[in-house]
Ligand SMILES: Nc1nc(=O)c2c([nH]1)NC[C@@H]1CN(c3ccc(C(=O)N[C@@H](CCC(=O)O)C(=O)O)cc3)CN21
Ligand SMILES: CC(C)C(=O)C(=O)O
C-alpha cells in the first residue's frame with residue numbers, strides 16, 4: 181500500500197471518492213486494517229472501554245495513548261495514523277502541545293481532539309508548530325457526563341447552527357480534518373459542504389467524506405447493546421480480512437451507511 185497522507189484525503193474529498201477509517205489498538209489490528217484498503221487508522225481512546233473494560237473513555241491517560249500508538253505504529257502498512265487526545269490532555273494550551281508532541285513521537289501523523297470553538301487557539305498553536313489536527317464534534321464521549329448520556333447532538337436549530345459555526349471556526353484556526361459523531365444526516369451533509377477540509381463521520385449518515393467504526397464493532401466482537409450506526413461486517417465475510425475489505429468497498433460504493441444506521445432531526 182502506498183503511504184496515505186493528508187494530501188491524499190484532501191484529493192479524495194475533491195474527487196468525491198469516499199475514504200475509510202477503522203480503529204486499531206495493537207500491531208496485529210494495525211496490519212489487518214492497513215493491509216485491506218483502509219486509508220486512516222484511529223488509535224481511539226475507546227480503548228478505555230473495549231481494551232481496558234472501563235464504562236467510559238474518561239479513565240484513559242496520555243501514557244495509555246502513547247503506549248497503544250507505539251504498538252499500532254509498528255504494525256501499520258502505510259495508513260495515516262490518527263491518535264486521540266484523552267480526557268483533559270488538551271485542557272490547557274501548553275500542556276496540550278507537550279501531549280500532542282508525545283503522541284507524534286510515538287508515531288502519530290495527526291492528533292484528534294474533542295471539542296468546539298474553545299479549542300481554536302490550541303489548534304492554531306499546534307498548526308504553527310507542525311502538528312496536524314482533527315476536531316471531533318457532535319457526541320464527544322469524554323464529556324458524556326455533561327451531555328447526560330451517549331445521545332445524538334445537533335437535533336435542534338440552535339445547536340445545529342452552533343456546530344456549523346464551530347466547524348468553520350476550527351477550519352479557519354487551521355484544523356486539517358473534522359470528525360462528526362452521532363449527528364443528524366442532514367446536519368452532517370451541511371457541515372461537509374460548508375468546509376474545504378475532509379470530514380469523517382460515525383453515526384452521521386452517508387454524506388461525510390469518510391466513515392469510521394470501532395474495529396471490534398465491525399468484526400461483531402463487542403458485547404452487549406451496540407449503537408445504531410454499527411454494522412457487523414463478519415456476518416457475510418469468512419475472515420477479518422474479508423470483513424475489512426467489505427467495509428471499504430461498501431463505503432466506496434455508497435452501500436454503507438444505510439438509512440437504518442443514521443439519525444434524523446424531528
Ligand atoms: N465499542 C465502541 N464503539 C463505539 O463506537 C464507541 C465506543 N465503544 N466507546 C467510545 C464511544 C462511545 N460511543 C457511543 C456509545 C453509545 C452510543 C449510543 O448508544 N447511541 C444511541 C443514540 C441514542 C439517541 O438516539 O440519542 C444509539 O441508539 O445508537 C453512541 C456512541 C461511540 N464510541
Ligand atoms: C468512535 C471514534 C470516533 C473515537 O473517537 C474512538 O474510537 O475513540
Ligand SMILES: [Mg+2]
Pocket residue numbers: 224225226237264
Ligand atoms: Mg475517541
